[in-house]
Amino acid sequence: MRYLPHTEEEIAEMLATVGSDSLEGLFDTIPADCRMTGEIELPPAMTEWQLDDHMAGISAQMKVTTCHKVMVGAGIYHHFVPESIRTLASRSEFLTAYTPYQPEMAQGTLQGIFEYQTLTARLLGMDVANASIYDGGAALAEALLMGLRINKKRKKIGVSKGIHPHHRQVVRTYLQATEFEIVELPIGADGRTDLGELADHGELAAVAIQSPNFLGVIEDLTQAGVAIHETGAIFITSFTEPLAYGLVKNPGECGADIVCGEGQSLGLSRSFGGPGLGMFACKDAFTRNMPGRLVGETVDRDGRRGFVLTLSTREQHIRREKATSNICSNQGICAMMAGMYMASLGGTGLRELAQLNFSKAEYMKAELKKAGAEIVFDSPTFNEFLVRFPKDFETTRKKLFDEGIVAGLKVGKYYPQLKDCYLFCTTETVTKADIDKVVQEVSR
Amino acid sequence: MKTAPGASGLIMNEPLLWEKGKKGRKGMSIPAADVPLATPEAALAGAGPDFPDLSEIDVIRHYTRLSQWNFGVDTGLYPLGSCTMKYNPKTNEKQAATPAIAAAHPMLDDEYVQGTLRIMYELQQYLINITGMAAATLQPSAGAQGELTGMLIFDAYHKSKGSKRNKILIPDTAHGTNPASAALCGYKPVPVASNAEGMLDVETVKALMDEETAGIMVTNPNTLGLFEENIRAVAEIVHAKGGLVYGDGANMNAIMGIVDLSKCGVDVMHLNLHKTFSTPHGGGGPGAGPVCVVEKLARFLPIPHVKKDGDTYRLDWDNPDSIGRVHGYHGNYGVLVKAYSYILSMGAANLKKASQLAVLNANYIKERLKGALHLPYDRPCMHECVFSDEKQHELKVATLDIAKRLIDYGYHPPTVYFPLVVHGAIMIEPTETECKEDIDQFIDTILLILQEAKENPQLLYDAPVMAKRKRLDETLAARKPCLCG
Structure with missing residues (x-):
């Protein structure tokens, strides 16, 4: 195993210095009734390349990929990271x-x-x-x-x-x-x-x-x-x-x-x-x-x-x-x-990026309103906002998912009185074209 | 003796971030606005923070220079006892950065995120198999939060039995986090003195344990690097009074594949993935502190908990007995992936071998240094050995001087002045990833420093002289705190 550097010869030399006859002997102070019997049940050790393949398989089980536009924030946000x-x-x-x-x-x-x-x-x-x-x-x-x-x-x-x-x-x-x-x-x-x-x-x-x-x-x-x-x-x-x-x-x-x-x-x-x-x-x-x-x-x-x-x-x-x-x-x-x-953005960049986030949400709110959706709260928002749709949104949401957009988060689990509402998030990673696609589906 | 790695190179000076830059520079690209720009109403609007404006190369040079003032396990031997600075495999970093995993959003429906749930489910299973426990949660963000989770489980268990207990037994060899975690549950820590062999004494525990005591927190192997041989008898006493046994698994790296914690009588334990399972410490974190429990306590574990139905993974939220959440989402997930990657790379035989070699390395150092440094507990040790500066007292040389001189020779010092039961402690944990030559060189360097202590102790008092800074005035820092530039 590449993380374990000892050769058999070194192990023997070190055991001699320590005064133990085997690696097992180092654990003689551990009572028999505390010991594990048999080997730990684990998959066989993988080489670096087998592990890559294994992780690629797991990656393929993710329905939401990096190709999706995830218009969900709720505490975790997608921003560009340089x-x-x-x-x-x-x-x-x-x-x-x-x-x-x-x-x-x-x-x-x-x-x-x-x-x-x-x-x-x-x-x-x-x-x-x-x-x-x-x-x-x-x-x-x-x-x-x-x-x-x-x-x-x-x-x-x-x-x-x-x-x-x-x-x-x-x-x-x-x-x-x-x-x-x-x-x-x-x-x-x-x-x-x-x-x-x-x-x-x-x-x-x-x-x-x-x-x-x-x-x-x-x-x-x-x-x-x-x-x-x-x-x-x-x-x-x-x-x-x-x-x-x-x-x-x-x-x-x-x-x-x-x-x-x-x-x-x-x-x-x-x-x-x-x-x-x-x-x-x-x-x-x-x-x-x-x-x-x-x-x-x-x-x-x-x-x-x-x-x-x-x-x-x-x-x-x-x-x-x-x-x-x-x-x-x-x-x-x-x-x-x-x-x-924060150092990479600087004061100037932070302000510009914040305004961009704010503006994307304002644009989407305005367009959704035009399409007949209700923006639940009139109060100012930053890059997230709550929407209620005039008719059932689930079918549209599924369709949008197939087109690569995760359109909002249902909040009813947390706020039963808002069970028909969706929380949308628009950061700088969401383009006007993405927003327009959602609005277009809502207008249908 | 070969040349020690310490040397002085060209190390750059670098000011603080805000002492650099020019207004209007930018260190990252920001997309052009493709929607009309809007501004919030005046009453809410702010001016934005006073940050320096830097270019990308400004930022790159700044942090690259800072990094050169640092020492990591990739730089050299880091025998920090109790902290387990084993090698951090690079493939682990790659796996955690797998694009679909690194981009996974934690609030989406289970069907969208089967891959990330699968890793959690399998890792839980592996940790259960490694410890011998029955169920696990991955939520706690670090060992200390694992302890808190464990204490809350203690409290919930006792409540389920209709009692509220108010004391907890904590051996004097415990980590400082143990009493602080227990205090959050209203438990008054009752210190348990270790015996002359540095171990828990059955009679002492018997005298202290009663029906107002929630249980005991045991670090095993303990912070002297010794296996608590009486653990089963101690557990029986605690259980007989209705109490529970908490195992601080910080030192699990010594006993993988060798000890079954459930057989030791442990009911709840945490693991430090950033110790035993090779994830990097990041200059202070993030860690990860999964908690494993025996069957009867599984119902108290935090929610949500990953379950598998057929081929499908799902988050189970429905558990009225759960203590609740300890993290906003699923814990330090990226760290979990690194530990998962490590376990899969190692397999059962290599995990056991890792423990054996860690113990071999520690015992080898103990044997080779015990003539030169005082060894308060001369017994076979586990993954670390604890010396003291007693023999150097007559030379007026202290643990700190030896530690600082090691820096000049290119080694990170061992843990010093801990555990508290050893006055002037020097706690050395080499880990299994150091080879014999490097350990020999480290030992020779310590012997050389102890020789210097006899011949020219000023070299030790002045150390370090090769690092970016000489000894720093910690008293001044605490007396006149300057925490913000």
Whole structure:
């Protein structure tokens, strides 16, 4: 096997040094009744070329291929990723390094993550961002736990129903063994979170709102922030499409205390939903309550600028059960890729790309309306929006699939009252011709 | 002795991203608008972030230079104990990047994504067969999230029996994530001291285990690199009081094909795919921490769970006892594909061989260095061996100095100052992918450094001098945090 370098001769020499008569003998301390009997049941080992064929076979089982235009976002978005990012991220000095515990030989990762933290903080309008959390769902759960730590006398949290339903499920999972209570806040007729009854829920430690929300609607975060702060709660905003902040006000400008979300959109492939990137940022005042790794600037013995992991007294390896979180790893290479993507776009490019995404959706909404479809919410959207069709859309959707377009996502599973509605997503990867094809089928 | 790999080459300086660039540059192509440009209403509109504008070559050079300041397992020996820096096969990367897999959207109907579901189903099956457990979930994003998943399963199990327990036994050789994960379930960690042999003691566990204790979290092999020989007896005590046994499978790489965890009495365990199954650590992640359980706990696993009906794979959402979701979709899927690729490349015999050679390499290092470094637990080890700097105290040389000097010779230092039960610990895990010559050279280098410690300790205090930076001031970083540029 090409990954195992030992020759029989070397094995014999090493066993002699160790004082064991065989490889099996190395395991003499393991009691007989703990042992596996027989061999592990697995397929026979494959050569590299057999594995290629095997994976090609699996690939062929995918009905949706790279030739399809997938007009579905719902938390995972198709954006063009330049080859430069894939090339850089596959540099094995980045990819095959461990957590930078020895900073002198990990300055590449450390400066790269420091840059990621900085660009993230600028994008979200916050003071500090961490080195990332697993994904958008875990980031939201961690943000709410952080809110509960800050507002420690309060035992309830508020979560908008506009937040990605899977992220809300993760929150429920994280909190199920605790004493904390989750209050779900309804969505109004305009597709935005209805905070009218916020005061009726008693003292909430934190309230989370996603914008753009799961249904694509851009929330009025400024107004929400005022209402939430009036109750004394920590104002958390989340996102699944950070590209939006190239065009719309960032959460910091709207008064958010903690911002978290899924960053897959920034240069990562869809990859069946992972690995993604849990982005996490907050105001300065809350830094020491923040979960996850942080990279900070310092100097070496010669006074030269360098970077290290820092503020680890918040973390589990020092604080154990009193840590701000049990999280240990971050999404390392994914955060580096997001940094590369943000650097490649630049401020000018990000704005241009965000406007393009926004415009494609506006065009499609207008054309669908003309074709007789209903755009369910009047409120502004970014690159996703909810549509109700005048007649059954399933047949049309199947036809479009055969023509290479995955036309929207049924949302009834998550929002029973919207069971006849479809969530569409149009990024820069969708052309006017693709949109026109859908509209044309709808008009028939 | 052959020349150690460490050398100084021409390493470039490189500023921070925002210290470069010119407004108006672009590092990637953006399609021209083929629809009328629109803008959001003024009340919502923002100015966009203050990012530097860079060209493609600006970005390429920036990160290429940064990468040259880094050290990975592709660069050289990385004997970081407990972290398992084995070789990361390149074909794994290729398989995870298979276009139809890398482009798969996680919200589509099962019939559209049979291929990606099949990989999940088969990988679950392989992990079950490797561990001896009965069922698995692939959702947890890392070992620590696997632990949390496991603790939530503990809690759900006890609730199903009508009880809520509030304590958990955690040996002093455990990872720091164990107590933090248990705390999220409201469990108060009760430390269990290891005995003189560095192992769990049956009587100690018996004295601590009661009916308010949810169970025990055991890392086996433990963080001293020793197999917990009393694991079955410990499990019996815990089970007798209605508790469960959690196995932290971080060190599974030592015992593949050798140990059956279900026979050890383990009820729930996680695996670190980025350790045992060769997926890259990426400078900190992403990891993947699948959780395996025994039959009676299968109903508590996260949803959705992949099932196979005939030739069709489907996601099963219908499980009222499930603890719920721990990830937005299906976990760090790309990492799962890499582990799948590794298991298929290795097969059963090579997985077992990998464990044997990992253990051989660790024992070989232990034998060859135990004269020069203090070995607190002189017993046959598994995949790693733990020394300390006790013999160097009289020279006023500490573990950190030895570690930093290794950098100058072109080696990543071992894990230092962990586990906490060994003062000044030096924890070496070579892994099976290092050959004898390279290990010999590493050992000779350590012996050389220990000689330097006697003759000229200043060389160690000053180290590293060959890396991009000399020792960095971590105290300053924590006292005056600068987290954002």
